[in-house]
Amino acid sequence: MRVERPLLVREAVYDRLKSAIVEGELAPGARMLEVELAGKLGVSRTPVREALVRLAQEGLAELLPGRGARVRVLSPAEVSEVYEVRAALEAEAARLAAQRASEGELEELARLEAALHRIPKTDLAEQTRADTRFHAALVAASGNRELERLFHQLDAKLALARRYSSDENQSPKTLAEHRAILEAILAGDPDRAAAAARAHIERFKALVARRLKEAS
Amino acid sequence: MRVERPLLVREAVYDRLKSAIVEGELAPGARMLEVELAGKLGVSRTPVREALVRLAQEGLAELLPGRGARVRVLSPAEVSEVYEVRAALEAEAARLAAQRASEGELEELARLEAALHRIPKTDLAEQTRADTRFHAALVAASGNRELERLFHQLDAKLALARRYSSDENQSPKTLAEHRAILEAILAGDPDRAAAAARAHIERFKALVARRLKEAS
DNA sequence: GGGCTGTATACTGCATACAGAATGCGCGTC
DNA sequence: GACGCGCATTCTGTATGCAGTATACAGCCC
Incomplete structure (x- = not known):
């Protein structure tokens, strides 16, 4: 017997943002404001930041120190x-x-x-x-x-x-x-x-x- | 003219943890407690968590939901x-x-x-x-x-x-x-x-x- | 003695608070 | 009119707070 484990919020945010980027919903270069994303997704900034860190590590986002995150632009x-x-x-x-x-x-x-x-x-x-x-x-x-x-x-x-x-x-x-x-x-x-x-x-x-x- | 930019704490934590893992200072399977690491490095849990997320994305750490992080064990x-x-x-x-x-x-x-x-x-x-x-x-x-x-x-x-x-x-x-x-x-x-x-x-x-x- | 159960503790996951840097804009100056 | 300066605002970066779950241990039952 198994019960449904609540997925981690940070996973859900990561999945959502990743698919938004891959599907082109968020265009390369688009800014990703933490508060804005958090508001849209109904969560706090914390899981959003953790998702952005993952996306940056993966090369799909760029984190500009002190200046926020944007969708990666590939030359x-x-x-x-x-x-x-x-x-x-x-x-x-x-x-x-x-x-x-x-x-x-x-x-x-x-x-x-x-x-x-x-x-x-x-x-x-x-x-x-x-x-x-x-x-x-x-x-x-x-x-x-x-x-x-x-x-x-x-x-x-x-x-x-x-x-x-x-x-x-x-x-x-x-x-x-x-x-x-x-x-x-x-x-x-x-x-x-x-x-x-x-x-x-x-x-x-x-x-x-x-x-x-x-x-x- | 350039001034020294204070590195982001999360970068410093990431670098430190990564080298600890790569150098074998932290053995595969070793638990990485957020408070403990934060204490040792003199920072709060937040940058430690962000570093752990990066390491996990990179495959050097495992994040067990609700049960903390450990150094990745490769079969x-x-x-x-x-x-x-x-x-x-x-x-x-x-x-x-x-x-x-x-x-x-x-x-x-x-x-x-x-x-x-x-x-x-x-x-x-x-x-x-x-x-x-x-x-x-x-x-x-x-x-x-x-x-x-x-x-x-x-x-x-x-x-x-x-x-x-x-x-x-x-x-x-x-x-x-x-x-x-x-x-x-x-x-x-x-x-x-x-x-x-x-x-x-x-x-x-x-x-x-x-x-x-x-x-x- | 072995195993179950309840409780205390530890730790995570997420939210929030706070300080400081970056950005934008209006005003004044030349 | 262009430029520079200063202030207000926005946003990030880190710290801290809080709730809930996992873990460990002690006591109890059999």
């Missing part, structure tokens, strides 16, 4: 660096998945890949969600929790630049690359899986870098 | 996972360093590698410090700050298991591997540099895994 160079690390991590995840993924994980991955083809070309938000699910499943299939943790950290950070990539999630090239990654993993070919994953992310890196350059 | 499986990710990251760092490191960075790396050979076989602490400096310089030479950040995060975590690896930092094999990494980078050979770095870390992974197994 184009920083975005490229994050993509670069993500490429290496995801290549490793694909390599490990090709070596060790369980039957269930492989089925799930195949299912999610197939789902990518059935999303309306117009529904950008759903495309992003489906893409996220596929990549998350890929990394989970690596069986390495630390790798998974770092991946999600990078993924959240890249959400800060998502508007430069979201329309590419459904392109024929992207779909073909997803399939290539999946097939290499199903075939149990670690090197090919790693190369395919790396190439996929590197292409996004270049794409987003180009768009950020144009935007400036 | 043998977790240690292996961290090594596995570190191998991938450091391989990537070596690859990038071989491609892009500046003259100054290469000189520094060569200098630190040479220094590894001149440390008394008995001074384990200095061996560990010199090894840390070499690897840090390698990762810095990648030119990727995000990669560097994640590397240091993993390195701090592995400090929790350092006693299983520190005596290997000076072995002939280790020295030969360091030299192989350096030479590949100096030769501008990304693939060879990556492979050498990966092999080096993977060997430590296996070594530490074996010792953890024996210890249990």
Whole structure:
């Protein structure tokens, strides 16, 4: 028999703020006033501060000493660096998945890949969600929790630049690359899986870098 | 003209606690009582709590809801996972360093590698410090700050298991591997540099895994 | 003696208080 | 009209207060 444990307020605040940042509800650069957030969420400043400290440690917020917190602003160079690390991590995840993924994980991955083809070309938000699910499943299939943790950290950070990539999630090239990654993993070919994953992310890196350059 | 800004208390507390954990002054599993730490450091509980939140987010501390904080205990499986990710990251760092490191960075790396050979076989602490400096310089030479950040995060975590690896930092094999990494980078050979770095870390992974197994 | 129960104590989680720094604005000066 | 200065206001950073839960221990029952 179990009773519902009241979640910690600081956890709830953290979750809420993190999703607000990742979903773009709070734009990069936006100030996050402690009293304001505390008021909106119906809590005191204490748990808000603790959530902000976590977000800063994670790289989603910036704490300017004496001058408050704001949503992290990533420079184009920083975005490229994050993509670069993500490429290496995801290549490793694909390599490990090709070596060790369980039957269930492989089925799930195949299912999610197939789902990518059935999303309306117009529904950008759903495309992003489906893409996220596929990549998350890929990394989970690596069986390495630390790798998974770092991946999600990078993924959240890249959400800060998502508007430069979201329309590419459904392109024929992207779909073909997803399939290539999946097939290499199903075939149990670690090197090919790693190369395919790396190439996929590197292409996004270049794409987003180009768009950020144009935007400036 | 610059004046000394008083550091934030929470930063000082964070630095102090982090080094206490990394240096082994606070052993894995040790309880960290807020009032006790606050008393020792001469501050209130507030900055201590904020430091603990950061350490937990970083994976160096565990916050048990309602039951306080303790120094993170890594299971043998977790240690292996961290090594596995570190191998991938450091391989990537070596690859990038071989491609892009500046003259100054290469000189520094060569200098630190040479220094590894001149440390008394008995001074384990200095061996560990010199090894840390070499690897840090390698990762810095990648030119990727995000990669560097994640590397240091993993390195701090592995400090929790350092006693299983520190005596290997000076072995002939280790020295030969360091030299192989350096030479590949100096030769501008990304693939060879990556492979050498990966092999080096993977060997430590296996070594530490074996010792953890024996210890249990 | 072992185990349960009640109570005292310790510690956390959140709220609030307070001091000091940063920001913005109006006024005066040139 | 532009600039600088000073004050009011806002907000952060740290300390402290308070309620509630976890832990430990003593006493009691069997």
